[in-house]
Amino acid sequence: MMDILSKIDTKKTGIFAAGVLFGTAGIKILSSRDAKKVYTHCTAAVLRAKEGVMKVVTCMQENAEDIYAEATQINAERASKETEFEDESDAQDRSAAEEASDAQDRSNVDEASDAQDHGYKEVDGTE
Secondary structure: OHHHHHHOOHHHHHHHHHHHHHHHHHHHHHOOHHHHHHHHHHHHHHHHHHHHHHHHHHHHHHHHHHHHHHHHHHHHHHHHHHHHHHHHHHHHHHHHHHHHHHHHHHHHHHHHHHHHHOOOOOOOOOO
16 A cells, blocks of 8 residues: 555645635636625726717717718719710710711712713713
């Protein structure tokens, strides 16, 4: 039996016993009324901090919504201005195209009358 006792490491056993002792004392301390008061006060402080953070978050969220609404309005105004510009540009392009077409028609009529004046026949497949 002495051989078994001599094989036990007293240092490791002492560390284990101290851990059990501190663990038991820690449980007693953590479950005491004073500790519960500390937990309650800490929890109350965390809840107050949460309320403060939520106020800041709500304010930031409202500001972000305002910024988004203004940005959407700016883009809508810009799009309407671009549409107006494109409409004016298209109208100018159409009037320029009509003028060019009219000028081409007048040119064709002038060429045909010149050809008739000089006795030339127009070659278009018909006589």
